Amino acid sequence: LQALKRKPDLFLYSNLDVKAVFQCGVLSLKFPEAPTVKASCGFFTELLPRCGEIAPVGQVVHENGKVLLQAVLEGVGGQASRSLMDHFAEILFALNKHCFSYLSVW
Numbered sequence: 001l002q003a004l005k006r007k008p009d010l011f012l013y014s015n016l017d018v019k020a021v022f023q024c025g026v027l028s029l030k031f032p033e034a035p036t037v038k039a040s041c042g043f044f045t046e047l048l049p050r051c052g053e054i055a056p057v058g059q060v061v062h063e064n065g066k067v068l069l070q071a072v073l074e075g076v077g078g079q080a081s082r083s084l085m086d087h088f089a090e091i092l093f094a095l096n097k098h099c100f101s102y103l104s105v106w
């Protein structure tokens with residue numbers, strides 16, 4: 001999360017597997033530890049606004065966003081602690097604001 005905030009062009013490096021980072025974030029949303037889930041939510045809240053400006057991020061979100069949406073909805077649906085709902089809501093808000101055309105298809 002901190003790397004994304006401080007150096008967003010990190011996702012432009014050809015050596016970085018953006019899809020793997022994205023998938024790790026999605027898996028982290030399902031962890032039982034609240035701090036891990038909170039950090040993962042923060043990661044996606046920072047990542048999603050960059051869909052339009054960083055092509056590799058936009059491509060990965062386009063191809064794998066449905067998995068993210070599913071993980072968020074599972075968390076909201078009861079898999080995650082109630083104390084984390086605001087964090088999941090932030091991801092949904094970011095999806096709605098920055099990826100609306102994809103969101104309606106997913």
